[in-house]
Amino acid sequence: MKYLSIVIVALLFFNCKEKESNAVDADAVIKNSIEVSGVKKLDHAVIAFDFRDKHYEAGRYEGTYVLKREFKDSTQTIIDYLSNNNFERRVNDSVVKVSDSLASLYSASVNSVHYFAVLPYGLDGKAVNKAYLDDVEIKGKHYHKIKVTFSEVGGGEDFEDVFIYWVNKDNSKIEYLAYSYNEDDGKGLRFREAYNERYVNGIRFVDYYNYKPKDRNTQLEDLDSLFNANNLELLSKIELKNVTVN
Secondary structure (H helix, E strand, C coil): CHHHHHHHHHHHHHHHHHHHHHHCCHHHHHHHHHHHHCHHHHHEEEEEEEECCEEEEEEEECCEEEEEEEEECCCCEEEEEEECCCEEEEECCEEECCCHHHHHHHHHHHHHHHHHHCCCCCCCCCCEEEEEEEEEEECCEEEEEEEEEECCCCCCCCCCCEEEEEEECCCCCEEEEEEEEEECCEEEEEEEEEEEEEEECCEEEEEEEEEEECCCCCCHHHHHHHHHCCCEEEEEEECEEEEEEC
């Protein structure tokens, strides 16, 4: 009877935790984060920023967009354009033909930088699936832990990638994120910590400390626990410079 009582109590505890998680609307959490971040203004805006050795611009208007990346090698100026309809590369202002595989690779690279630069923009899209995982604590603050996946239809080239966002319960801002992505030898994992928050024309921008797990067998959902235990390896800083919004 003693062990039966322990089992019953444990089942009731986990059932209550599951009901508590299910009671939180993940869509509402992300919607609030979008509101406080001001990113809806991007629907009618042109932004620009520098990231590492490249210049980026994005223009959006009621669902249409053009994402731009510009950089130089030793002798050439290369500009990549990614829109709703296609990818185009210009070298010294002349359009050059690229293979489908390279166009897909370049498109993913351009899209990735723009995606992370304006989060949580786009997380209310029709192809975005959100699930509430837990209420967790990181560095003494409480967060909604939200898992995001993408439908194959409308989810883009990397629809199989999985994201987790930690949304501060007090201010509705995304302050940590993690994601898995496909590599040639398996799944890669990254964990990011936001810093240097600033608002430019009412839109929130942040930089990130970029971490990876030390153990390749780590699960995506465990990265916050490893971060709390100082058991992630700092890889780099993700810094946006010279941000403008018009």
